[in-house]
Amino acid sequence: MNTRKSLYQFGYRRCADQDRSSPARHPVVVVGAGPVGLCTAIDLAQRGVPVVLLDDADRIGEGSRGICYAKRTLEILDRLGVAEPCLAKGVTWKLGKVFQRDDLLYAFDLLPEDGHKMPAFINLQQYYLEHALVERAAALPNLEIRWRNKVVGLNRRNDGVTLTVETPDGSYAVEADWTVAADGARSGIRGMLGLAFQGEAFEDRFLIADVKMKGDFPPERWFWFDPPFHEGRSALLHKQPDDVWRIDLQLGPDADAKAEQAPERVLPRLRQMLGHDDFALEWVSVYTFQCRRLERFVHGRVVFAGDAAHQVSPFGARGANSGIQDADNLAWKLARIARGEASESLIDSYDLERSTAADENIGHSTRSTDFIAPRSSQELRFRDAALALARHTPFAKRMVNSGRLSLPSTYETPLSTPDREAWSGSAHLGAPLPDAPMRDRSGQPVWLLEALKGEETVLHVPNGQEPPAGLNVLVIGEDLVDESGLFAQRFDAAPGSTYLVRPDQHLAARWRYADPEAIQSASRRLRGLAGVTA
Template sequence: MPSSHVCPRYAYRRPAALDGPGRAEDARVVVVGGGVVGLTLALDLARRGVASVLLDEDDTVSVGSRAICWAKRTLEIYDRLGLGQRFLEKGVTWNTGRVFFRDAEAYSFDLLPEQGHAYPAFVNLQQYYVEEWLVEACAATGLVDLRWRNRAAAIENRPDGPLLTVETPDGAYSLRAGWLLACDGARSGIRQALGLPFVGQVFRDRFLIADVRMDLPYPAERRFWFDPPFHPGKTVLLHRQADGEWRMDFQLDADSDPEAERRPERVEARLRAMLGPDVPVGIGWASVYTFRCRRLERFRHGRTFFVGDSAHQVSPFGARGGNSGVQDADNLGWKLAAVLEGGAPEPLLDSYDAERGPAADENILHSSRSTDFITPKSGAALAYRDAVLELAETHALARPLVNSGRLSRPTVLAGSPLSTPDGGAPPAALPTGSPPVDAPVLRDGRPDWLLRHLNTGGRFTLLAFDETGLRAPPAPPGVDLVVVAEREAAPGHLPGVLVDHSGLAARRWGCVPGEALLLRPDGHVAAGFRAPTPEAVRSAHARALGNAVAAAAA
């Protein structure tokens, strides 16, 4: 039962620069890397009206499932970009995780115990589907020039924008980029060409990862085994994917031979030990990886930005790689668009590093701790881990200590230079820097979701809470107004008011009638107001556009 998926091949087009004088070309924005992160960023910019050139040295999507666990916040970002529903329709939805120790279940947990969210905790879906949908969406905008089999072979990072040498099957040309977004992965050629080192750890531990087609009775959930009878002394992870495929991760010895471990007969032998001899299996793809927890010291270098795995790397356990890369793109896209449109000063772009650097540190910290728990490096560490697992079956207090990969959660951008201090904010409100939270609402009497009405035009939003939706607080130019009412008023309420019929919106955002929050185009809270005034909202809006950063730099 081999994988049923066939990767598309995208047509190479001879670049016009090869036939022009000087074999050179200019582009306002260049994205290097046609994986999930590069395509997401190109699409985000296109949705904001910004054209880009995207270079990829290959002519297809990723081979093998790669990133598969798409977290709730990432799904909400893709909903804004027009792809969220496709994840729900094609992928495998799950909220439950189970942890096993030896031959027994230690405990289970629910990642989304409360109801009232448009998206689940996670959807499992092979990366190649996501990339295919992103390619289609980028092409449909007419603003993304997708150039397959165009390799960025060299870079000169000039003050007015990088100069790239791009190699194609027909020869090389020069591409002058106003802004360069390096999304070319863990082996980033742009990073290497600029001589930028990673800081962090590379662990010796090795893991076999495989896509396997098989018919198992397990429900859609995450299963993690410590020291199981079928793989003694090691760990195993199992995830269900679309199309009857399953993702398997087997811990290997640190000195194991990667080439030998990838062979179908070796992979099948491990599966037989786990499942028994009678379960038909088909191996679609297999690879061997090591844990890497490291990052660049800075993500911005002049007019070049590093995004996703080109900027930082974490171990796969916890689903922090692909999700954090998408959230990098979500952070950078609106800022670059605002600067290009003349609506914000260039120092706004420094906040990308100021915000996503700490987010990378947080992910690396969790990933490193997971690695230490999953692969103890000493007898004492192993004894501690096994004791925690034994206690977890009967003692709830031990369960938070079990670390099979702390699963991805969006980062609170604490201390962001774009945030207005919380001194004037509602006392119970989400603190500044917090990511947005969803809730069910009614619009014109019909069920809807709050997040689908925030940042819809790529602009800032003033989210205001009111008793009946009859009052409209001031929203300055460049800021949209969304009013959430406790109850529906008599005829005459403001058009487009959202009714918080369950009370979840007010409870989750921590606001009562008369209070409001200013949200950035990526949904994070920029400021809170007990009673918003035009001056306070304008000041917070200006700060969130980087004007305070620009003033400090002047």
């Protein structure tokens, strides 16, 4: 049920490729104009790679769907030029509370320290995010979105892919050096290649509703085990923009999905939870979910991302956040390959890193689901014992799992150079850099992640040694001034400390003293050129 009409609709336009006698060839074709496909296309276009983005629909705005976007996702969106409108519209939050019945078990703070540009989380209806991404895409000269262009056929070759695309004017063919399948959980591309998911399906059903009302609830994440208004089940409440509130109610495995969406079933449940009927129902759905993924994300010149590659439960906001991190990992690698700056084997690191990240997310998601909806009497006893202990003991609070919230992945691959020294601080090898407030050469305030601009960068604290020539180098104290001392604290920086940062802002390697040969070697590994003579 959806009472909100589509907010944004886009017209079909005939493209030049449809009038060619032979198929046009493009460096990258992205299939699917959801958040993952849009982020991938924008990132590639910003890196100078022409992109065609195909989508079988002509609109966004069919229900709010995903709403929670984590700090790392916001940092990626900031690099893509869309964080500002999202922050302006979204509801910022960092506090969460977990209840059993009416009792508060504990509260948590997801970002207790200052000195970061982005907040811990914002809540924002997915259609607002998609609209901001579409507007950004429209501003890029080498990115073309083709609405109502449905991929109905695919032929793989060693040097690329030929796609058959169906439109209101008939079908046409287009060739791509690379195709990114970001076409969602029901991926048509996945079906055309005959690929199956591996993993687990859960039987429990959940009601998800968006309710418009004036409420006194603060902008926090509230989760209940066995609340008095929904006994024996779980419930979740989140605030969204426009006085809209997201409510999740566990229904159990035997619930009738169609019947539970009927107003005569939904409205009494909501009245019982809210204690009044002064609200309007905007969107409602009943869902089950799976925790599963493709065995491999890369199939020749076809690369899968987002829900087309992996699926998780919604607990912990891991779906859209992990999908956008797929795009963040993939785009710089495809761009380097397309520009001839990297070996094609670099794409194998996408498969390794993001399939490992998917396993991590699936593990967290499965454990959350088992805790929220125990599937055996043994699991239920463990859950109830943990909840009882959490009332009185700090250690048991860590055992309560109402959805471990999304965190970025740390990549442990051959692209990372092992630490040979002990380091303190919050910067970790293979993880995204912690942000820090800095000043540039002119004295203007700038954030560290802004200064990196999505490029491979060497950060160097001078000590008389010169970092290697030919790389993008930012010198701390000259190019960037650490007035607050937070960079030194978070990076355990001292004279001579040198850091190699990947284009996706993950820390690839670090040294106590600049070693030009070691830095050049690590940089070559980032391009998949290890062992190749310069």
